[in-house]
Amino acid sequence: MILYIVRHGETDWNKARRVQGFSDIPLNEYGRHLARQTAEGMKEIRFDLAYTSPLIRARETAEIILEGRNIPLIESDGIKEMGFGAYEGMCVTGKEKTAEMEAFQKFFSDTGNFVPAEGGESIADVMERTGSFLRELCTNPDLQGKHILLSTHGAAMTAFLNHIRGNLESADFWKWHVPANCAVTTVEVKEGVPAILEESKVYYKEPVKRWNIE
Known part of the structure; x- marks a missing residue:
């Protein structure tokens, strides 16, 4: 089994450095451009099926990559983005820091001590559901030998790869940083055991944009 795991293209909230989580924000035109460039770069890759987060930014990314192919696209909450509850919609950059912004920034700067906002998920929560999805995928006898696209999100993808x-410690969650928009990581699964073959490949020419806390 070969997995091609992609983070969705850019959204307006990505650009504005707003916390998205479960908020269902569509791709912007630049995000669609990144997805089209990724589709072009992956056009020779065989896909047998695809899984996507149910959020529109991930689903649209998968649809663009798979355009023109008759590939089943399955929605799964297992690779949905981490929910941030009351933090969602908040801008996390700027000179003036509020107490709420400082609390959220622990998600990146002091992850082991990050406390979810009301209605949000913990690191343990997102690790649990992405881990369950990974185990079910790798042990499914019907999927052995398949080439599968997974369209997901920054935190969910990081949890999946961890x-x-x-790498199961919350304090080390971002040890390998946030995947760029439309970055693709390739994973091979042999006898139920996954291993990373290639990480964070991008198929577009623009400089890779990463999320930085200012």
């Missing part, structure tokens, strides 16, 4: 690395 399981593969065996």
Whole structure:
């Protein structure tokens, strides 16, 4: 089994550095451009099926990559973005820091001590559901030998890859940084065991944009 895991293209909230989480924000035109460039770069890759987060930014990214192919696209909450509850919609950059902004920024700067906002998920929550999805995927006998696209999100993708690395400590959650928009990581699964073959490949020419807390 080969997994091609992609983070969705850019949204207006990505550009504005707003916390998205479960908020269902569509791709912007630049995000669609990144997805089209990714589709072009992956056009020779065989896909047998695809899974997507139910959020529109991930689903649209998958639809663009798979355009013109008759590939089943399955929605799964297992690779939905981490929910941030009351933090969603908040801008996390700017010179003036509010107490709420300082509390959220622990998600990146002091992840082991991050406390979810009301209605939000913890690091343990997102690790649990992405881990369950990964185990079910790798042990499904019907999927052995398949080439599968997974369209997901920054935190969910990081959690998913941390399981593969065996990096399970909340304090080390961002050890390998936030995946760029439309970055693709390739994973091979042999006898139920996943291993990363290639990480954070981009198929567009623009400089890779990363999320930085200012």
